Amino acid sequence: MSRKSNLDALFGARPAPKPVAAPPTPDPEAFAAANPDTAEPEFAAANPPAPERSRSGPVRAMSSTLRGLAARADAAAEIEAGTVVVEIEPERIDDSFIADRVADAHDPGLPALVESIRESGQQVPILVRPHPDSPERYQVAYGRRRIQAARRLARPVRAVVRPLSDAELVVAQGKENLERQDLSYIERAFFALRLEEHGFARATITAAMGVGKGDLSTLISVARTVPAEIVRAVGPAPAAGRPRWMLLAERIRAARPDRIAGLIAEPGFREKPTNERFAALLGALAPPGAPRPAPQVWSDEAGRGIARIERTPDRVALSFDDRAEPGLADYVLDRLPEILAAYRAGRSRP
Incomplete structure (x- = not known):
């Protein structure tokens, strides 16, 4: 025995096997011919599907209830x-x-x-x-x-x-x-006032109203001036904007409370539309104007009243009596250019 054989025997090594030739590759067509596919009907007949399990009545009811609860949730x-x-x-x-x-x-x-x-x-x-x-x-x-x-x-x-x-x-x-x-102006004003009275911050009120701080202060000021009972009596008055409500607020401050109460308690007041109620109250609280001067009457030499002159602080109205002097008004109107020119010429003289 050689030295190598003695060492292999000592350590249990085995001699390497001799190489074996690879088997020939099978022909696919020959394999298919030797192993024909089992027909589908035969396979289905040999392996019938498992029968469907039918749910009992309580199980079906519980499933339906759970689905209904989920849908409602x-x-x-x-x-x-x-x-x-x-x-x-x-x-x-x-x-x-x-x-x-x-x-x-x-x-x-x-x-x-x-x-x-x-x-x-x-x-x-x-x-x-x-x-x-x-x-x-x-x-x-x-x-x-x-x-x-x-x-x-x-x-x-x-x-x-x-x-x-x-x-x-x-x-x-x-x-x-x-x-x-x-919303009318007065409705917006009272909405702003109520928000402030409920303790909302100005930032929340301006966000709700869509106005700046200055306009918000004006709205709240008007709402504090006009008593709530007057607003309820007048209504929203959508045709009245900020200037007219502020004017009404000033007139309310200057008027006696019993006078205002009498005006809104009149039988025909509440029957009017809201805009007419506002106009009626605003007009009734207007301060009395200066007395108007009595009209003048211009008479001819016979003492007949021919023309009437009415004066106000900013205008003069001249009217003619056509029955007393027919055609005089047209005569004066036709000569207005001459009269105006003569008047201006006289004013321009030193």
Whole structure:
């Protein structure tokens, strides 16, 4: 035995195997012929599908209940997030805790809104929030006139429900009114005053009103000057802007309270439209003017009154009596250019 063989025997090594020739590659066609595919019908017959398990009645009921609960939970989540429009009976909706309108029994636009909703439906939903103090009730942010129209039509109102804070509600309320431009000046003034009285910061009020600090101060000043009972009696008066309300505020300060109370208590006052009520009160409180001088009468040599002269601080009115002197007025009118030229020539002389 050689030395190498002795070492291999000692360490358990085995002699390397002799290389074996690789088997020949089988022919695919011959393999397919030798292993034909089992026909589909035979395989299906030999391996029938497992029979479908039928659910018992209680299992089916529980599954249906769970699906219904899940659907209702999804719908409730959408409503709570304010992403869907729901229908609410008008009787379940309360006004905002900050009033932004002056009640007017003669609202001229409400009948047209009622007819529009009757014919075409309510196209724009209102915005409400869950009432903070009354479960199952809501508080409106904007859309009060649409609620009134729905109440007249005895139908639910379409609304978006959102969980708004007090500040979010008044800002939404103010911005909607600003965009629609349907609040009168005095309504905006009292809305600003009520926001301030409820303790809202000036930044919140300016955001809700869409005005600067200077205009906001003017609005609040006017609202503090005009008593609330007078505003309720007059109504929103949309034709009266800031200058006329400020003028009325000045006249109210100068007038006796009993005189104002008597004016708004007159039987025909509340029957007038709101703009006419404002004009009547403003005119009645006007300060008395200076007495007008008595008109002068120019007479001819026979003593007949031919012309009448009426003077005011800024004008003179001359009128002729055509019965006393027919044609005199036309004669004077035809010669007005000559009269004016002679007058100016006389004034230019030293």
